[in-house]
Amino acid sequence: MKYFCTNLRKILIVIIFATLFIGYSVHSADPFSMEIQTKKNVPTNKIWNIKFNLPLRENTINTDNIYVYDNNNNCKKHMELRYNKDKKLLQVIPVGDYQDNNYYNLYIKNGLQSINGTFLKEEKNMKFQTSNNGDKDDLEVIIPVDTEEELQQVLLNTIRNKENNIILDMRSFGKDHIKESFEKVKNKIIKENPELDYFNSIKIFYSYDEFMNVDLSKIHLYIDYFYFIDNNYLDYDVLHNVSCSLDKKVMLSGDIGKIKLQCLKENEYIKKISYSVDTKDLVDIDRDGNIKAIGNGKGIIKVQYEKGSKDTENYDTYESFFYIPIKVIPKDSKIIKNKKDLYDIVNEGFLEGKDEINIYIDNRFIGMDEINNTIDDIFKEDYTGYYSIGNVNYDYTKVKITYPYNISKKEYFNIKKLLQSKAEEIINTVIKDDMSDLEKEYAIHDYIVKNTEYDYDNFIKGTVPNECYYPYGVLIKGKGVCNGYALTMKMLLNQIGIECEKVEGTTDKGEHAWNIVKINNNYFWVDSTWDDTISNDNGKVSYKYFNTTDKEMGTDHFWNKSIYNLCDKEDFQFLRKYLNSNSEAIRKGEYLYYIDGNDKKLYIIKINGEDRKKINDEVMENSYIIGDWIYYNHPITLKKYKIKYDGSSKEAL
Numbered sequence: 136m137k138y139f140c141t142n143l144r145k146i147l148i149v150i151i152f153a154t155l156f157i158g159y160s161v162h163s164a165d166p167f168s169m170e171i172q173t174k175k176n177v178p179t180n181k182i183w184n185i186k187f188n189l190p191l192r193e194n195t196i197n198t199d200n201i202y203v204y205d206n207n208n209n210c211k212k213h214m215e216l217r218y219n220k221d222k223k224l225l226q227v228i229p230v231g232d233y234q235d236n237n238y239y240n241l242y243i244k245n246g247l248q249s250i251n252g253t254f255l256k257e258e259k260n261m262k263f264q265t266s267n268n269g270d271k272d273d274l275e276v277i278i279p280v281d282t283e284e285e286l287q288q289v290l291l292n293t294i295r296n297k298e299n300n301i302i303l304d305m306r307s308f309g310k311d312h313i314k315e316s317f318e319k320v321k322n323k324i325i326k327e328n329p330e331l332d333y334f335n336s337i338k339i340f341y342s343y344d345e346f347m348n349v350d351l352s353k354i355h356l357y358i359d360y361f362y363f364i365d366n367n368y369l370d371y372d373v374l375h376n377v378s379c380s381l382d383k384k385v386m387l388s389g390d391i392g393k394i395k396l397q398c399l400k401e402n403e404y405i406k407k408i409s410y411s412v413d414t415k416d417l418v419d420i421d422r423d424g425n426i427k428a429i430g431n432g433k434g435i436i437k438v439q440y441e442k443g444s445k446d447t448e449n450y451d452t453y454e455s456f457f458y459i460p461i462k463v464i465p466k467d468s469k470i471i472k473n474k475k476d477l478y479d480i481v482n483e484g485f486l487e488g489k490d491e492i493n494i495y496i497d498n499r500f501i502g503m504d505e506i507n508n509t510i511d512d513i514f515k516e517d518y519t520g521y522y523s524i525g526n527v528n529y530d531y532t533k534v535k536i537t538y539p540y541n542i543s544k545k546e547y548f549n550i551k552k553l554l555q556s557k558a559e560e561i562i563n564t565v566i567k568d569d570m571s572d573l574e575k576e577y578a579i580h581d582y583i584v585k586n587t588e589y590d591y592d593n594f595i596k597g598t599v600p601n602e603c604y605y606p607y608g609v610l611i612k613g614k615g616v617c618n619g620y621a622l623t624m625k626m627l628l629n630q631i632g633i634e635c636e637k638v639e640g641t642t643d644k645g646e647h648a649w650n651i652v653k654i655n656n657n658y659f660w661v662d663s664t665w666d667d668t669i670s671n672d673n674g675k676v677s678y679k680y681f682n683t684t685d686k687e688m689g690t691d692h693f694w695n696k697s698i699y700n701l702c703d704k705e706d707f708q709f710l711r712k713y714l715n716s717n718s719e720a721i722r723k724g725e726y727l728y729y730i731d732g733n734d735k736k737l738y739i740i741k742i743n744g745e746d747r748k749k750i751n752d753e754v755m756e757n758s759y760i761i762g763d764w765i766y767y768n769h770p771i772t773l774k775k776y777k778i779k780y781d782g783s784s785k786e787a788l
Contacts, residue, residue: 174263179235181265183227185243190222190250194520194604198597200246201227206238211597215645222250228645233265250511279304287320293356294324306351313354394424396440406450408440472497478509481536485513488544491537503527506534518626519550520605541601550607557610562631572633573654574725576661577742579627581676581722583609583620584667590614620664621648628652635661640694649680649692651699658700659707660688668717674760678727679718682707709744721760728765728780730755735770737782751782 185201196216203212215228233239243259280286280303293301308316396405410420413435419427420436443450471477471494484492496506506527521541528535540547565578587609593599599616602608606623609615615623621637628635634653638660641647649662662680680688685702710718713731720729727740728750735754740747753776755767764777766788775788 174261176266176268177233177263179232179265179267180229181233181263182229183241185225185227191218191225192248192250193222194601195246195248196222196225197599200244201225202242202597203227203229204240204242205234206240207234212239213595213597217641217646235265235267237265239263239265250507278302281307283316283320286316287323290320291324301356303354303356304352305354308351310351313351390428392426392428394420394426394436394438396424396438402445403442404445405440405442408438411437411439413437470495470497472500474501474505474509477501477505478512481509482513484536485517485538488548489538490544491535493533493535496534506536510536517551518606518622519547519554520601520607521547521550554607554611558606558627558630561610562627566631573742575631575633576628576652576654576682577722579624579631580661580663580666580681583623583627583663584676586613587620587623587667588614589664589667590616617648617664620667621650624650624652624661624663636699638694638699640692642692647692651702652682653700654682655706657704657706658702659683659704660685660692660702662688662692668719675719675721675758677717677719678707678710678714681710681718683711684708687711706744709740709747713738713740713747721758721765723780730758730767737765737778750780751778753778753782753785 196218198211198214198216201214201216203214204210205212212233213230215226215230217226217228218224227241239262241261241263245258278289278301280289286303286305289301289303305313394410396408408424409422410424412418412420416429418436419429438455439452440455441450441452471480477494477496480494481492510527526537528537542550561582565582566575570578590599590603590608593603594616600608602612602619603615604618604622605615606619606626609619609623618637625635625637636651638649638651639646640649647664649660649664652659652661659682660680661682665680666677668677683702684705685696687708688702710720714720714727714729720727722728722742725742727742729738729740730736731738735756736752737750737755737758738747739750753767754770756770758765758767760766763779765780766775766777768775776785777788778785
């Protein structure tokens with residue numbers, strides 16, 4: 136695979152495991168240099184953009200693996216880490232500006248892991264010096280584009296010049312149409328310019344929906360160039376605009392296939408084609424390019440042909456080469472041909488505590504993407520935080536999958552058993568058979584909010600333990616962060632038959648996780664993390680972020696709206712309308728008790744918003760519950776009282 140990373144302004148660093156691009160200059164003229172030299176004159180508000188060619192494992196994207204060290208104060212600088220949807224573009228953002236004229240080190244540790252289980256092979260460290268007079272982003276050249284035709288011309292010129300970083304002013308397009316326009320223009324360029332065959336695999340990273348608070352006048356565009364080579368296209372004859380391929384990615388012994396010769400320009404023709412193979416016991420080939428797999432292994436097929444144009448009688452002779460892999464499957468071995476069977480056998484190995492499994496696949500139906508996606512789906516169902524699927528050794532039809540555990544296998548399965556036991560205990564305690572799905576949702580939400588402490592101290596320090604990102608930390612340790620809250624909601628609701636998924640997005644505080652849940656055939660947003668307030672300790676629960684709409688949640692939460700279902704039902708707006716400013720209430724079964732934010736009197740309302748009524752005319756504040764009593768202060772006399780839920784038996788304290 137070839138990468139073309141030339142840039143008029145910058146030379147970028149390439150790092151093994153994932154092609155890692157960091158937005159700074161180096162002194163070497165070699166674009167593939169492994170040396171990272173000190174960067175000076177860095178602006179004090181610098182945001183480092185790091186790009187990987189493989190998606191990252193979410194739970195390894197943390198400040199243990201990526202951080203900035205303050206050399207002056209001998210401590211970690213507090214940073215935010217944001218990543219885009221496909222987890223290939225990472226931003227390292229300072230919380231508060233860097234100190235002027237200070238030295239810092241950006242560390243990328245080898246605990247960083249790709250989605251397929253590969254760890255960063257080599258730790259990286261970049262030293263930089265800050266300056267208030269450092270180069271600011273607004274000094275970079277910004278290209279205005281007002282139409283798709285202009286965008287096409289700019290992109291085409293950029294690609295032909297092998298540039299990989301440009302900034303566009305796209306205010307004329309509007310945020311909702313930028314992605315559509317990019318895709319449309321990209322496909323048009325591919326169709327109209329076949330000589331740019333490597334453009335088929337160009338990946339474009341633009342910031343319009345990757346990170347929030349986008350400035351349409353400054354859209355950053357990153358482009359990767361490489362020739363795409365796989366089992367179908369081992370060698371591209373780019374110069375002569377002719378490609379050779381086989382109609383099957385991998386042939387099994389006995390298969391019949393046909394070689395294809397593709398002319399990439401309409402006025403060009405080929406003739407006098409001949410085929411040969413270097414390994415005679417691998418395939419049989421006839422003069423028409425039909426082949427039969429007879430052996431086991433890999434071989435090179437040579438295709439000789441003459442190519443010319445309809446405008447001339449002169450034809451030149453060319454040769455193309457490509458590999459053909461043939462695999463013989465052991466007798467009586469089961470060959471996996473669909474994703475369901477793949478999931479079942481990989482998951483079975485996981486549940487049985489195996490260290491590895493070896494399987495055979497028919498990769499005419501299943502490829503690496505399906506394998507990695509299947510493994511990732513299984514990984515997502517592990518809620519301990521102590522397990523990760525490791526390397527996938529893919530040899531055409533034979534696949535070896537290893538199961539590395541972050542702790543001993545015995546300890547892992549004990550923790551998993553403990554977590555499942557705790558989940559069942561909670562469900563048996565708070566869930567009753569006659570409950571509606573709505574009542575069950577309230578019960579699970581309230582349990583998490585009342586019994587979990589947000590691990591704020593470790594969050595501020597950047598030292599959140601891994602368990603806090605998972606239900607194990609929330610349910611067993613009683614501590615978590617947003618990812619742990621959201622996964623716990625998903626796990627418990629899924630176990631009682633309610634559709635619920637974790638949502639990844641951002642807020643003004645950085646990256647965040649919450650939930651989308653399906654109740655009464657409609658979808659709603661739920662953020663149990665932000666409903667966990669200090670006042671939850673008094674028996675009340677906040678419902679400010681319970682079953683909200685897109686409009687309500689969108690005031691301070693941001694997400695990719697193309698991924699998740701529409702949440703437009705306003706069935707639960709009463710929770711924000713009637714309750715106090717924090718939307719706090721005391722739930723008893725299917726009823727909510729709350730102090731009205733206007734008249735300061737006690738009301739009751741059903742959890743679906745029906746049958747709202749006032750309990751009595753007592754004026755209350757600072758209420759809390761103990762047992763069957765509501766305790767409160769009178770806002771004028773400042774005296775303390777207690778009262779039954781039905782408004783009776785008022786007693787002074």
